[in-house]
Amino acid sequence: MKRERRSKKPAPAPVAPVEEQDVDGQEATGWTASTAGLSGLARLARAGAWLLVTSGPLLGLLALMTTAAPAEPRKSSTVATAASGTAPAGFAELYVAAYLEAGQGTESTLAPYYASPVTLTNAPGARTATRTVAVASNELSSGYWAVTVAAQVTSHHAGRPDTTAVQYFRVGVQAVGPYWAGGAGAKADGMVGYAASSLPAQVAAPEMVAVGDLAYGTSRGNALADPVVDTASSFLTAYLTGTGDLDRYSSPGTRLRSVSPAPYTAVKVTDSYDNSANGGIQTVPSDGTARRLLVNVAATDAGGQTYPLTYALDLRSRGGRWEVWALTEAPALKSGSSPTAVPRPTNSGPAARSAAPSTPAR
Known part of the structure; x- marks a missing residue:
């Protein structure tokens, strides 16, 4: 039996690898180049997916915190403005004066x-009001005021001397207009006005009180x-007569001006009190020592009239x-001191005038 001979085919020649080309920034062509580009995109996509997966809980937590945190309220730029009682008080003063002088036919x-x-x-x-002064003003509601007026009233009696006394009257005043006029706020028409709600x-x-x-002991x-x-x-x-240099008797940096025009021609100390421990020591202490002084003076004007005045001074x-x-601005009070009530005089003569005690209480 004859064995057939099979002819051996020659082995295929090796194929040389195709190199990627990138000339002047142009994308290389060919399968190998396309496969490399696609594989890079795939790696980038996988990395983005993993980043999204891993950051999901963190983003969710941040969203929850943002939602749960209360929004900070906006600060309003509107500032509450308190109404002024000056104009309602002035209106009440005029009203009380007119009321006291009015009568049948007027x-x-x-x-x-x-x-x-x-x-x-x-x-x-x-009766006539020689003077009216508002002593209290209370806003009961927006633009509505209760004003108390003190009036120095002179009553005229037939065949008898006139009598003068201080009397007090309370008036309800409604104000229309902006806050500076005592009203509830600005109106579109710009109207400002006042009206009494009753007689x-x-x-x-x-109460009368003692200071x-x-x-100054x-x-x-x-x-x-x-x-x-x-x-x-x-x-x-120097302060009251305009003679002498005021700065000469003042501490450096103290800014004080004399009364001008000068109301008096002469000033004389009648009494004084201070807060030192010993009234007999007359030597000036070391620099920087503070002293409070209450001074009573008699001031004489150009016509020869003399008037008492009291001044509170701080010295160094x-x-x-x-x-x-x-x-x-006012005499200093002893620490912890408070006013006390005193009986009011019952006489019907001229209104009593309160006067400061000639000597301070110790």
Whole structure:
């Protein structure tokens, strides 16, 4: 049996690998190049997917926190404005003065203040208000005020001397207009106006009180040999008469101006008190020592009339002398002191005038 011979086919020649080409930034062509580009995109897509998967819980947590956190309220730029009681108080003063002087036949003088009809039986001019002052003003509701007016009333009696007393009246005043006019706010038409809600009501006077103890327990007298009294006398003379240099008796940096035009021609210390421990020591202490001084003076004007005045001064020592550091607004009170009620006089004569005690309470 004859064996067939199979011819051996020659092995295929090896194929040379195709190289990627990138000429001047142009994308290489061919399968190999396309496969490489696609495989890079696939890797990028897989990386993005994993990033999305891993960051999912974190994004969810952030969304939850953002939703749960309360939104911070917006701060309003509107500032509440308190209404001024100045104009309603002035209106009430005029109204009370007109009411006190009105009488039968002159009721029309009240119309600018109170629009309702009024019938009076008293004689007009039987009493007059020589002075009216608003002493209290309370806004009961927006634009509606209760004003208390003190009036110095002179009553005229046939065949008898006139009598004068301070009386108090309360008035309800409604204000229309912006806040500065006492109203509830600006109106579109810009209207500003006032009206009384009723006739005045006469009310009791406020309590009379005695001032608490003052913080000046040591008497200094009026001797100019005492350096602190001499400084006060020189300072007040320059302050009230315009003679002398005010800065000479003032501490450096203190800004004070003399009264102008000068109302007096001479000033004399009548008494003084301070807060030192010993009234007999007259030497000036070391620099920087503070002293409070209450000074009573007699001031004489160009016509020869003399008037009492009281000044509260703060002094500092410097260079062996006293200097005025401040002219205080009111005498200093002793720490913890408070006013006390005193009985009101019952006489019907001229209104009693309150006067400060000539000597401070110790």
